[in-house]
Amino acid sequence: MWSHDAKMAAGHHELFSLENVLQTLLLIAEDDGRGQLLFGESINRAKRLLPDYLVGKTFPNVYLEFPLMGEPFLDVSVGYKDFPAGEGIRAPSAEGTQEMLDWFSGTAPAFPGISCGYELDLKHKDPSKAGIYFHPDRYRELVLPFCRTIGEDDKAQLYLNAADRLPAAWKPSYFGLFRGRPDAPFRIGGYLSDSEMAACVKDPGRIHNVFDRIGFRAYHSEMLRQMSELLAAVPGYSDFQFDVFLDGTFGDTFSLDVYFPFVQPEEMPAYFQEGEAAKFMKLLNCWKVADARLVPALEMAFEGAIPVNEDLYIYFLRPNWLKVRWIQGTLQPAKLYVMMFADSLTEKE
Amino acid sequence: MKMDEILQGLTEEQKEAAKNLKTPEEAKAFLKENNIKLSEEQLRAVSGGMDIWSCRCRSDVES
Numbered sequence: 035m036w037s038h039d040a041k042m043a044a045g046h047h048e049l050f051s052l053e054n055v056l057q058t059l060l061l062i063a064e065d066d067g068r069g070q071l072l073f074g075e076s077i078n079r080a081k082r083l084l085p086d087y088l089v090g091k092t093f094p095n096v097y098l099e100f101p102l103m104g105e106p107f108l109d110v111s112v113g114y115k116d117f118p119a120g121e122g123i124r125a126p127s128a129e130g131t132q133e134m135l136d137w138f139s140g141t142a143p144a145f146p147g148i149s150c151g152y153e154l155d156l157k158h159k160d161p162s163k164a165g166i167y168f169h170p171d172r173y174r175e176l177v178l179p180f181c182r183t184i185g186e187d188d189k190a191q192l193y194l195n196a197a198d199r200l201p202a203a204w205k206p207s208y209f210g211l212f213r214g215r216p217d218a219p220f221r222i223g224g225y226l227s228d229s230e231m232a233a234c235v236k237d238p239g240r241i242h243n244v245f246d247r248i249g250f251r252a253y254h255s256e257m258l259r260q261m262s263e264l265l266a267a268v269p270g271y272s273d274f275q276f277d278v279f280l281d282g283t284f285g286d287t288f289s290l291d292v293y294f295p296f297v298q299p300e301e302m303p304a305y306f307q308e309g310e311a312a313k314f315m316k317l318l319n320c321w322k323v324a325d326a327r328l329v330p331a332l333e334m335a336f337e338g339a340i341p342v343n344e345d346l347y348i349y350f351l352r353p354n355w356l357k358v359r360w361i362q363g364t365l366q367p368a369k370l371y372v373m374m375f376a377d378s379l380t381e382k383e
Numbered sequence: 384m385k386m387d388e389i390l391q392g393l394t395e396e397q398k399e400a401a402k403n404l405k406t407p408e409e410a411k412a413f414l415k416e417n418n419i420k421l422s423e424e425q426l427r428a429v430s431g432g433m434d435i436w437s438c439r440c441r442s443d444v445e446s
Contacts, residue, residue, distance in 0.1 A: 049404050049406075049410055054406075058410040058411050058414070061408065061411040062415070065415070296423055296427075298423070336414075337426060338414035338415070339414075339421060341390060341393055342401065344390065345386075346389060348421060348425070348429050377429045378429075379421075
């Protein structure tokens with residue numbers, strides 16, 4: 035990879051600063067009239083607040099999250115698979131997380147696959163405190179040390195207890211929380227294997243058994259049928275999310291995320307209209323959980339590059355997954371998650 | 384297509400225009416106008432794979 039100094043020597047240091055790269059990606063995201071249609075005013079908060087979450091020389095994994103029905107708004111997640119030692123996040127909404135970053139910086143190299151990050155709710159105003167996300171992967175031993183760094187020790191036991199109660203095919207892999215809000219739900223999630231998805235499609239009673247086993251009661255037979263239909267139409271992979279409260283009870287919200295395999299941007303429309311994802315799209319339309327904005331949302335898919343001397347600096351936006359959520363067994367508007375990323379290509383081929 | 388082939392396929396005008404880019408607005412316009420295509424493998428290499436492309440983030444979940 036080109037060093038930062040090499041880029042500066044090439045006269046492109048400003049264009050390829052992480053902040054300018056971020057702003058370039060956001061300009062592409064909101065282009066062609068998508069800004070107000072999909073994000074409303076919160077796109078401006080994103081432009082103003084996100085630069086403070088850029089650290090070091092590597093662009094983090096940034097996900098744009100927005101609803102496909104109702105009032106448009108944008109939430110954003112910023113994730114790190116590693117973090118430069120000694121660095122911090124200067125955003126006021128990340129205050130109180132330096133210990134977490136220091137711990138993660140020292141821990142991540144020995145545990146490939148883990149990640150942590152922030153979740154910014156930008157719907158109505160600047161967030162006072164960013165949500166926190168941790169993906170311990172299969173490393174249960176990291177859960178308590180991580181939670182201690184943010185003063186949320188009790189969440190570790192909640193996660194581990196939930197993991198113990200869930201069957202083997204539904205083990206959680208990550209969690210998200212809002213610091214200092216004991217009334218807010220603690221969200222846990224995990225990935226379903228292909229065989230488990232197939233088993234749930236074949237027998238929706240299997241989902242019923244999982245829910246009963248853990249004490250999740252906010253569902254009915256219609257929701258089980260919808261879940262089974264959805265899993266049958268998943269073109270890629272799926273994960274699940276539950277909310278857990280401090281007393282160990284499960285909340286009334288359940289989500290399934292539907293991930294899309296890699297598709298070139300120009301092939302996206304056909305893929306969703308006639309290809310592997312067509313069945314899934316028909317379900318969304320039938321259930322009325324996404325309106326006409328789904329089409330321009332998928333058109334956000336982009337890849338491109340800028341040549342810089344003998345290198346290419348790559349930019350891309352990719353609709354990565356779609357969240358289908360039930361509250362008290364009733365379907366809610368779907369949300370789309372678009373990943374933004376950029377980096378130079380040299381020595382990575 | 385390998386990176387050097389992509390670079391060789393660019394015109395002098397494209398290379399010169401890229402050199403003169405200064406702002407995110409100019410970068411966006413260049414990216415959209417020039418439509419430099421990349422392979423899936425190149426995008427995977429840059430993104431680091433894992434949770435970006437396969438979503439099968441947890442390493443012990445069967446595929």
